[in-house]
Structure formats: structure tokens, C-alpha cells
Amino acid sequence: MTQQVGSAGSFLRKPAPPAAPPPPTFRPPLPPSALGVPDAVPPPLPAARRRLSFHGTGGTLFGIHVVNVLFTVLTLGVYYFWGKTRIRRYLFGESAFEGDRFAYHGTPQELFLGFAKAFVVFFLPIVVLTVVRDVLDVGPTIKGAAALSISVLFLMFLPVAMVGARRYRLSRTSWRGIRFSFRGAAFEFVKIFVKGTFLTGLTFGLYYPFFVTRRQAFMISNSYFGNERFDFDGRGRELFGRFLLSVLLTLPTLGLCWVWFLAGKRRFFWEHTTFGAARFGSTVTGAALLGLWIVNAILLVCTLGLAWPWVRARNINFAFRYLALDGSLDLERIRQQAQQASATGEGLAGFLDTGFDLG
Numbered sequence: 001m002t003q004q005v006g007s008a009g010s011f012l013r014k015p016a017p018p019a020a021p022p023p024p025t026f027r028p029p030l031p032p033s034a035l036g037v038p039d040a041v042p043p044p045l046p047a048a049r050r051r052l053s054f055h056g057t058g059g060t061l062f063g064i065h066v067v068n069v070l071f072t073v074l075t076l077g078v079y080y081f082w083g084k085t086r087i088r089r090y091l092f093g094e095s096a097f098e099g100d101r102f103a104y105h106g107t108p109q110e111l112f113l114g115f116a117k118a119f120v121v122f123f124l125p126i127v128v129l130t131v132v133r134d135v136l137d138v139g140p141t142i143k144g145a146a147a148l149s150i151s152v153l154f155l156m157f158l159p160v161a162m163v164g165a166r167r168y169r170l171s172r173t174s175w176r177g178i179r180f181s182f183r184g185a186a187f188e189f190v191k192i193f194v195k196g197t198f199l200t201g202l203t204f205g206l207y208y209p210f211f212v213t214r215r216q217a218f219m220i221s222n223s224y225f226g227n228e229r230f231d232f233d234g235r236g237r238e239l240f241g242r243f244l245l246s247v248l249l250t251l252p253t254l255g256l257c258w259v260w261f262l263a264g265k266r267r268f269f270w271e272h273t274t275f276g277a278a279r280f281g282s283t284v285t286g287a288a289l290l291g292l293w294i295v296n297a298i299l300l301v302c303t304l305g306l307a308w309p310w311v312r313a314r315n316i317n318f319a320f321r322y323l324a325l326d327g328s329l330d331l332e333r334i335r336q337q338a339q340q341a342s343a344t345g346e347g348l349a350g351f352l353d354t355g356f357d358l359g
């Protein structure tokens with residue numbers, strides 16, 4: 001009975017009100033790609049233009065130069081290597097990119113040892129062969145062999161010196177703590193140099209544009225900043241027309257056309273040089289280059305050479321003024337990959353006055 005009453009009571013009880021529906025939840029709209037509509041492509045960012053800057057002055061460089069000359073004279077030339085290092089540290093330290101200065105890490109001891117090795121390897125054999133050719137009383141066959149050996153030594157050691165100097169100087173240069181490096185094999189450059197010299201002479205100079213372009217391609221494409229490689233995509237035939245025109249205009253312009261050729265060659269080399277996705281560019285003109293040279297010559301003549309520091313600072317400022325790097329530059333992915341390099345090639349370059357330098 002109890003269960004029946006309970007069941008009956010349940011029919012007499014007032015029914016409970018229905019539960020309230022849950023509040024609506026916010027759901028973000030589906031992206032267009034989920035509905036089959038392609039996302040809008042953001043407009044490309046404008047390519048960045050970056051420039052080098054030089055903060056040095058001729059006055060400061062003159063002070064360094066005076067001290068270098070004084071101590072070089074007092075030490076009978078030994079201080080030359082210390083003076084050269086001081087000038088390089090100043091020039092690199094006053095050159096900046098993206099607001100950060102470059103740094104030069106070479107030491108005078110390295111330059112001195114490199115010069116000593118180059119003296120033994122290069123200068124002494126030349127002296128001995130010159131004595132055989134001009135002094136000793138030997139047969140014409142031996143004299144001819146000595147003369148030929150001297151020519152071969154010069155032809156071989158010149159490219160070796162150029163590669164060695166570039167390898168040393170890049171390995172001792174850094175920016176934001178990351179070193180530059182050069183990884184080209186000297187033997188490969190010797191082949192380019194010997195072949196180019198031979199063909200240039202054989203064609204009465206017409207092969208010159210192809211020769212210098214191949215040299216530039218080797219030097220640039222084997223240069224690195226950290227683990228990122230520079231590249232060069234120029235071809236000698238692109239420079240040949242400008243070279244041939246200069247040859248034809250040499251007499252009518254009394255040789256002044258070659259100033260415009262050199263400016264065009266500088267633009268050509270830079271415009272075909274890339275670093276990652278960025279490309280260098282130069283806007284230098286023949287008129288600007290001629291003006292630079294005329295003013296520099298006047299300064300040097302009127303001061304009997306004392307204006308050399310100002311001339312060097314002018315040359316660097318001039319080079320940076322017309323040079324730019326255009327395009328995206330991902331500096332975050334560049335990592336250190338320092339390379340070892342001997343100063344022997346630098347010593348050879350000192351004998352033969354080769355290699356590159358600021359200004």
C-alpha cells in the first residue's frame with residue numbers, strides 16, 4: 001500500500017518547471033581558407049636599402065701617420081708592421097654598417113712573420129736568379145733559363161699573393177663579433193690568372209674584360225661572412241662592349257674615356273654581387289670619379305704628399321657614398337665559421353703591392 005500511495009502522490013504533485021536553456025557560447029568565425037576562399041595576401045614590404053658609413057677624419061689619420069713615420073725611421077723600418085696595423089684598426093673601426101662598427105684583429109707580429117716568410121720564399125730566389133742572369137759568367141742557355149724562371153716566379157707568386165692577402169685580411173675582419181673568411185684554393189686562382197694573362201696578351205688585350213670578370217667572380221664567390229656566402233653572377237661579355245668602346249675612344253678623348261670605363265666597371269662588379277637575398281648596387285659616375293682624382297692630385301701636389309691621410313679618408317667616403325645593399329637581409333641565421341689563415345700571402349702582397357684594402 002505504501003508503494004501505491006507514493007505512486008499516487010506523485011501524480012498529484014505539481015510538475016517542476018522546465019530547465020532554462022544554457023547560455024549561447026561564442027564561436028569565432030571560420031577563416032576564409034576553411035570555406036574555400038583564399039586568404040588575402042599582404043602587400044610585400046618595400047626592399048630595405050642599407051649603406052656603409054665612415055666616421056673617421058683625415059686629421060686623426062694624419063696624427064697616426066706622423067707617429068708611424070717617426071717610429072719607422074727610428075727603428076729602421078721595423079715599426080712599419082705596427083704602423084700598418086694601427087691604420088687598419090682605425091679605418092675598420094671607423095667604418096660602420098647598420099650602426100655597428102667593423103673590427104680588425106690582425107697583429108703586427110703576424111705581418112712581420114708573414115713578411116719574413118715571403119722574403120725567404122719569394123725575394124731570395126728572385127735575387128739569386130737575377131745574379132745568375134746579369135752577373136755570373138755563364139752560358140746564354142743558363143741566362144735564358146734564369147730569365148724565364150724569374151718571369152714564371154712573378155706570374156705564379158702574383159696570384160698566390162692576391163689570394164693569400166684576401167684570405168688573411170678577411171679572416172682578421174669581423175662585424176658584430178662574426179668573422180669574414182675566404183675559402184678559395186690558391187691553385188684554382190693561379191690557373192685563372194695564368195690563362196687570363198696568356199689570352200689577354202694573345203688577343204692584344206681584347207680578353208681583358210673576361211679575365212677581370214673571372215677574377216672578380218672567384219674572389220667574391222669564395223668570400224663568406226660567417227656561414228653565409230657572397231656570390232657573383234656577372235659575365236665578361238656584359239663588360240666587353242664598354243671596354244671595346246673605350247678602346248675606340250682612347251685617341252679622340254686623350255684617354256679620359258677610361259675614367260668612365262673604370263666607373264662603369266665598378267658599377268658592373270657591385271651590381272652583380274649578392275649576399276643572400278640582397279644585392280649590392282653602385283651609382284658612381286665617371287664625372288664623379290674624375291673629380292675625386294683631380295682634387296686628390298691637387299691636394300697631394302700642393303702639400304708635397306702631406307695630405308695623404310685626407311686623400312685616403314676622401315676615397316673611403318667616396319666609395320661608401322655611392323654604394324648600397326638592397327633587399328631583405330636575414331642576419332639572425334648567420335653563424336660564426338671562422339677560418340685559419342697565414343700572413344705569408346699578406347707578406348707577398350706587401351712585396352707586390354696587391355690585394356684589397358679600404359680606400
